[in-house]
Amino acid sequence: MRLRTALPAGGGVAVAVQVLYPFLPGSAGYALSDVIVASASGYAAWHYWGRAWQPSDTRPIRVGYAFGAVACTAWSLSNLLMLVAVLALPVLNEAAAVLSLIAAVFVPVAVVLAGHRLYGIAAVRRAIDVAAVAGAVFALAWEFVLADLTTQAVNLPENYAITIVAVLVLGSSVALVTLSESAPDRGLTAQQVLACATLIQAVTVIVGLRNGVAGDPWFAYGAGAGYVLGAWATAVSSRLQISRPGAEVVERLVFGPWVLLPYLPVVAAVGIAGFREARDGRLSPVLVWLLLASFTLVLLRQFLTLITVGRMAVVLEEQKLALAHQAHHDGLTGLPNRVAFHDRAAAMLAGLPTGVCAMMLDLDGFKPVNDTLGHAAGDEVLIVVAQRLVAELRESDLVSRFGGDEFAVLITETGDAADAVARRLLDRLAQPMLVHGTEVSVGGSIGVTALPAGQAGSISSLLRQADTAMYAAKAAGKGVVRWYESDSRVA
CATH class of the missing domain: 3.30.70.270 (Reverse transcriptase/Diguanylate cyclase domain)
Structure with a gap:
């Protein structure tokens, strides 16, 4: 299958299984999801392992491929254990949960290692972006899942649920920042698709936990399709090329077409807070502190953006003067030409x-x-x-x-x-x-x-x-x- 049709095909498969889930008896829906996810993530692991040994790539990129391979391997094994647990041995669920957590930790590491290396203010700005987005996403997860989380409701250890949400929040934050630095007009890259897969997976897990809190079916509200689509997108990412760094990377941090992506979770969190206050007349202290922290980081981010823009303006002016001097002066003696x-x-x-x-x-x-x-x-x-x-x-x-x-x-x-x-x-x-x-x-x-x-x-x-x-x-x-x-x- 050509890569240009792979993602639409994955979307079609995800929609098909989502429609099919309500009609499957017993645990057949779990089994179907586990088979698809284990197959797709195993396919991704195989290709990532192969690319980790390519001498043509730099060492950080090869290490990034290796982390991606470990994450996909853990994810595939996790779903295989879940499949066995559903069919015969429920005790394997705990081992599967641990492997899922490993996969969730390694994916953002792979995205960072395979991405562009930044230095100075640009690197600090990226870290602040991740922290600000993580605060806003965690605020959303708190309102929708964690505030009402009970062990009996979700059939998972509460500490594990909180841990997996925290890890997914960090992963989705890294993914959003990675996408905000992308150049969408240059075709899909491995980082972009893997970042999208991470976002899909994070949203899916949070929706799935919310379904458990509300007592809805595990696949409700598109959660079943999300697992399939996230795994499919990960498999596609393993066949794409890593985008190479260039001089325009820092410029895209300020003027890129997706530069506002990190703000979306902040805006959503503010909207939820406003809705809660209008409906209940009060706000959760956790939500208030998370929003304050995110806004502080956003202000710091903007301050660093102003510094970056100011430096770029100074550099451009210096280059303009240097070019004007070169155009009108002899390069050896410095006299007018x-x-x-x-x-x-x-x-x-x-x-x-x-x-x-x-x-x-x-x-x-x-x-x-x-x-x-x-x-x-x-x-x-x-x-x-x-x-x-x-x-x-x-x-x-x-x-x-x-x-x-x-x-x-x-x-x-x-x-x-x-x-x-x-x-x-x-x-x-x-x-x-x-x-x-x-x-x-x-x-x-x-x-x-x-x-x-x-x-x-x-x-x-x-x-x-x-x-x-x-x-x-x-x-x-x-x-x-x-x-x-x-x-x-x-x-």
């Missing part, structure tokens, strides 16, 4: 009433450094050059690495003042520097062009002119400044 230079230069040309000068600087003697000392040393030279350029210029000036060993400069000075800046830059670059324990010297050739005040021009045309002048400086023997316009200032 070509795109940022053009943007800022265009703004300077549009907003300044004075003239500007553009310079193109190309290093001299840089290639020998790369060839003899390596590219790491060449990178260090570029970093030192960038630092020296920034140190010699004003904050209002603009300097950029255009690529390789070529730099562009835009200053708000013209004429002799600009020429003096260019020569000062060359003098500073010519000073020796210590790179990887070796003293090296590089120089530079600078081409300069001016845009006088009141004249129109673009930064692209200025850079072309400065680039032409820079090649003229290279041709003149390097280590010199050349202006694009031929006048007496050209050295």
